[in-house]
Amino acid sequence: MVAFVVLAAAGCAGSAPGAGGKVDVVTTTEILADLVQRVGGDRVSATSLVPAGGDPHSYEPTPADAKRVARADVTFTNHLLLEPQSLIKTIDANAPKDAPNVSLAEAAESYGAHVIPLVEDIGLDVLWLGLRVRGTGKARGATRTSSIQLTATKIDGPGKLVAYLTESLGQPDLYFDSSNPADSTTLPPAAHTHLNWAFTKPGVYHLTLEGKLDNGRPLGKGTFTFAVGVEPHQVEPADGGKATVLDDGHTDLTVDLDSGQVYAYSDAQRVGAAQSVVPAGRVVIDVPGKALETVPDDPRFAFLGKAGAQIHQLPQAVLGKHVHGEIDPHLWEDVANAKAYVQLIRDTLIEVDPQSAPAYKTDTDAYLRELDELDEYVRSQLAKIPADRRQLITTHDAFGYLASAYQLKVAGFVVPNPAQEPSVDQVRRLSETIRNLKVPAVFTEPNLAQRASVLTQVARDNGVRVCSIYGDSFDEHARSYVAMMRHNADELLLCLGESR
Numbered sequence: 187m188v189a190f191v192v193l194a195a196a197g198c199a200g201s202a203p204g205a206g207g208k209v210d211v212v213t214t215t216e217i218l219a220d221l222v223q224r225v226g227g228d229r230v231s232a233t234s235l236v237p238a239g240g241d242p243h244s245y246e247p248t249p250a251d252a253k254r255v256a257r258a259d260v261t262f263t264n265h266l267l268l269e270p271q272s273l274i275k276t277i278d279a280n281a282p283k284d285a286p287n288v289s290l291a292e293a294a295e296s297y298g299a300h301v302i303p304l305v306e307d308i309g310l311d312v313l314w315l316g317l318r319v320r321g322t323g324k325a326r327g328a329t330r331t332s333s334i335q336l337t338a339t340k341i342d343g344p345g346k347l348v349a350y351l352t353e354s355l356g357q358p359d360l361y362f363d364s365s366n367p368a369d370s371t372t373l374p375p376a377a378h379t380h381l382n383w384a385f386t387k388p389g390v391y392h393l394t395l396e397g398k399l400d401n402g403r404p405l406g407k408g409t410f411t412f413a414v415g416v417e418p419h420q421v422e423p424a425d426g427g428k429a430t431v432l433d434d435g436h437t438d439l440t441v442d443l444d445s446g447q448v449y450a451y452s453d454a455q456r457v458g459a460a461q462s463v464v465p466a467g468r469v470v471i472d473v474p475g476k477a478l479e480t481v482p483d484d485p486r487f488a489f490l491g492k493a494g495a496q497i498h499q500l501p502q503a504v505l506g507k508h509v510h511g512e513i514d515p516h517l518w519e520d521v522a523n524a525k526a527y528v529q530l531i532r533d534t535l536i537e538v539d540p541q542s543a544p545a546y547k548t549d550t551d552a553y554l555r556e557l558d559e560l561d562e563y564v565r566s567q568l569a570k571i572p573a574d575r576r577q578l579i580t581t582h583d584a585f586g587y588l589a590s591a592y593q594l595k596v597a598g599f600v601v602p603n604p605a606q607e608p609s610v611d612q613v614r615r616l617s618e619t620i621r622n623l624k625v626p627a628v629f630t631e632p633n634l635a636q637r638a639s640v641l642t643q644v645a646r647d648n649g650v651r652v653c654s655i656y657g658d659s660f661d662e663h664a665r666s667y668v669a670m671m672r673h674n675a676d677e678l679l680l681c682l683g684e685s686r
Contacts, residue, residue: 318378323443345387388415397441408448408466425467433472
């Protein structure tokens with residue numbers, strides 16, 4: 187699609203800003219388009235690629251989108267892996283070379299934006315193991331549209347080692363299989379994903395993982411050791427030195443774009459703490475007896491062995507393909523971050539249309555005052571919610587900034603990403619959370635109504651209200667960022683602050 191989109195846009199060029207027409211701005215989301223329009227006023231035409239009510243996490247671009255980008259004077263994305271890689275590639279491949287192409291979430295820190303990590307805590311009783319790419323790799327020629335290849339150059343052990351992803355409808359997708367040498371997969375920069383790791387026989391396994399950029403530059407390799415159904419502290423790691431046993435928490439086998447190293451990035455030594463680097467050659471990953479699973483009676487899983495056979499497996503935990511970064515991308519849920527976006531937008535518009543600088547500054551100052559009033563309104567409304575009722579349970583993990591800025595707590599969500607289907611364990615834990623915390627309400631998102639059935643049913647089963655707040659997009663009842671945030675504040679107070 188990206189190759190076709192580039193061809194479709196060949197020969198197009200952005201118009202001259204301010205020369206008898208408006209500055210043509212293309213954004214990825216409705217929220218960004220609204221912010222741009224408020225700064226630019228009638229000197230700007232701002233439109234969103236993701237349509238009204240669409241999901242920016244999963245939107246796939248079209249050739250028509252590429253043509254719109256090719257005509258743009260300015261493009262704004264949120265990024266931090268909010269948008270899918272295909273959408274980012276379409277923008278970067280088709281945006282005119284002399285037109286600013288700004289990633290707001292990544293550039294707004296210099297304007298005072300506050301970013302928070304995207305924390306995942308599934309609470310498994312075995313290690314949660316994934317794959318990750320860290321760093322930007324700019325010195326090696328990487329960009330945000332690069333693909334980093336992770337190849338299993340060598341796998342050995344007493345049985346088969348298979349790393350695979352279970353998609354949302356249960357279809358397995360093989361990443362590494364020791365019966366197929368040199369299997370590989372790709373990830374974008376600063377991303378990670380979750381996998382199942384299956385072992386058909388107990389014993390000691392070694393996996394050598396090698397990274398390579400799509401421009402051909404090597405990124406190093408490392409060998410990881412797995413102790414499957416055996417005492418991990420008695421297993422020698424690949425480098426023969428002192429082992430670091432990883433047996434709990436969250437770990438990713440990681441390729442580092444900046445250092446050119448392959449290592450484990452893990453919080454297993456201090457569960458709940460920030461992840462830290464463990465050299466591949468020292469790693470021993472514990473796959474204990476309690477990780478035993480039965481091969482499903484389903485021909486799609488025949489690669490694991492005969493139906494009913496026992497295998498050891500570290501679970502994927504989050505059903506469906508789930509690629510994201512280390513930073514929560516939903517910055518706008520804190521009004522102070524939206525103010526940083528607005529100032530960055532102002533300066534970008536002045537860069538392309540300097541003759542209108544006074545007007546951009548005047549409109550921005552007026553909008554910033556309105557955002558200050560909005561911030562105070564949200565803060566004062568949410569301050570009325572009693573401390574023991576400030577628990578937020580939502581459809582997906584999009585409200586960390588709202589909670590952080592306005593003293594709420596994200597108590598739970600159905601899935602981290604709205605493109606996923608919840609597992610049975612996720613639904614069970616959600617029900618337990620609602621009961622244990624005695625929450626009075628849960629919150630769905632208007633644009634994810636079809637994804638809200640699980641949360642709605644869980645709420646009904648537990649006798650709590652179902653309310654609605656906005657996360658990633660607008661609808662006919664809220665057509666601006668200010669209206670969206672005022673609604674969220676009012677709805678949270680109505681549903682959490684008042685007795686039923």
